[in-house]
Amino acid sequence: MNMAQALVAQTTGIFAPEMTVDFIFVVILFATVFVVLQRARAGLSIPPIRKIPGLEAIDEAIGRSTEMGKPVHYSPGMSSFGPELYAGLATLSYVAKIAAQYDTKLIVTVRRPQVHPVAAEIVKQAYLEAGRPDAYNPDDIRYVSDWQFSYTAAVLGIIQREKPAANLMIGYWMAEALVLAEAGSEAGCIQIGANTNVFQIHFFIVACDYTLIGEELFAASAYLSKDPMLTGTVVAQDIMKILFGILIIIGTVWATIAGNADALIELLSR
Amino acid sequence: MKRRLPLIVVLVTAIVCMALKFLNLGERGTTLATDLDTIVQTSYLFAFLFGPIHLIRLHYSNVQKRRVNWAYSAFLVGVCAVCTVVFFINRIEGPVSTFIIDSITNATDSAIYAMLGFYVCSAAYRSFKLKNVEATILLIAAVILMLGQAPIGDAIIPNTSKFAQWILDVPNSAGMRGIRIGASIGAFAASIRVILGLERSWTGSGS
Known part of the structure; x- marks a missing residue:
């Protein structure tokens, strides 16, 4: 019995089956976040985040809407409460504040009824922070439908009727991704899309002016806020990515030499 | 407190969920996981009311103030009222409710989905240009x-x-x-x- 097997054998009583290695990875990520946050708190330098053109373009998109006197359409995606929605709502907070400062109408459409009051509160607070609480219109934060394609049809109608100059779709998208992005494109919107669904990202890439691919969506709040504490978690995320990259290289070399990497897969599945 | 309470709820729930996922808590763990799931489903049902209330309020106001395209809003309010009455009387499994869902809602849903084919063509045309x-x-x-x-x-x-x-x-x-x-x-x-x-x-x- 090697050391790893011995460690696993000792812990099967405490951990749920096949969860030991997952637990170790979670602990490593929490520890990395903790260390990076401590560095940020102490004012020590942390690596900067690379430039993300899609996020840089948000100001430009809202500015364009202001110049054209047209509204901005924003949607935090199709998912219910989860990482993608939280990322979408964090970006909404930023977008709403800029829209309030520029005095530009912001239309927010949400699919999930439980998301509506949260989105309304975020936009209201952003208008308050921008010093323009009078400009906040609760009717612009719209719940349209819980049904996927009813939502799509409703947003298509909003884009056709109200002709926004910017269409921001930041969240998790499914089959409606291309329909909405094409409708925005036909309406002449500057479009920024973000998605983690690998089966739909390519639709955003072809139909939107800027696309946030996968993890870029989750870096949005840290990137836009420029808060070192939030940036620190993105750095920790990159450190984890390097760790997984090393594991992939070990697995590839192992499989090349031994003919398969079953032993490594078995170890990681404990 | 209004802002802090949700953060505390999230932290406590996350710790409990992670413990349920990673630790071997036996029968008690399974019961707690089922209870948590029920709590989540119930709170979702309460939150579900927010959306339709806002929707009706917005479109009723459109009709009242005769805003642009108010007729669509009137149609939506009417459909919501009819569906609510029908689903209460006929129940969700009844023949009228089934007709509304299968022959109207699902059919229009499929029509919107089918539009995807046309949008794929226009997107492909644009993206395949040698830019x-x-x-x-x-x-x-x-x-x-x-x-x-x-x-x-x-x-x-x-x-x-x-x-x-x-x-x-x-x-x-x-x-x-x-x-x-x-x-x-x-x-x-x-x-x-x-x-x-x-x-x-x-x-x-x-x-």
Whole structure:
């Protein structure tokens, strides 16, 4: 019995089956976040985040809407409460504040009824922070439908009727991704899309002016806020990515030499 | 407290959920997981009311103030009223309710979904223009894949289908897995931000 097997054998009583290695990875990520946050708190330098053109373009998109006197359409995606929605709502907070400062109408459409009051509160607070609480219109934060394609049809109608100059779709998208992005494109919107669904990202890439691919969506709040504490978690995320990259290289070399990497897969599945 | 309470609820729930997921808590753990699931479902049902109430309020106001396209709003309010009455009287499994869902809602849903085919064509037309190196690679890959899926592909150029399959299995899979790994770790880090209260815009507390 090697050391790893011995460690696993000792812990099967405490951990749920096949969860030991997952637990170790979670602990490593929490520890990395903790260390990076401590560095940020102490004012020590942390690596900067690379430039993300899609996020840089948000100001430009809202500015364009202001110049054209047209509204901005924003949607935090199709998912219910989860990482993608939280990322979408964090970006909404930023977008709403800029829209309030520029005095530009912001239309927010949400699919999930439980998301509506949260989105309304975020936009209201952003208008308050921008010093323009009078400009906040609760009717612009719209719940349209819980049904996927009813939502799509409703947003298509909003884009056709109200002709926004910017269409921001930041969240998790499914089959409606291309329909909405094409409708925005036909309406002449500057479009920024973000998605983690690998089966739909390519639709955003072809139909939107800027696309946030996968993890870029989750870096949005840290990137836009420029808060070192939030940036620190993105750095920790990159450190984890390097760790997984090393594991992939070990697995590839192992499989090349031994003919398969079953032993490594078995170890990681404990 | 209005802002702090949700953060405390999230932190406690996250700790409980992680303990249920990772630790071997036996029968008690399973019972607690089921109870938690019931709590989540129940709270969702309460929250579900917010959406329709807002929807009706907005469209009723459109009708009252005779705003542009108010007729659509009137239609929506009417449909909501009819459906509510029908679903209460006829129940969700009744013949009238089934007709509304199967023959009206599902049919219009499918029609919107079917529009995707036309949008794929217009998006493909735009993206396949030889604008830059990436668009050229996309065009070449798409042509090979389309030829590879049709029997005529192998007849024109032998082994096209094998090359198309290689594109799907190797570069395409590698790219997709890269995005998935990055997105999964990103989701993980985003969850930690929410759990630790670093990311709190969702509470409406601003930046």
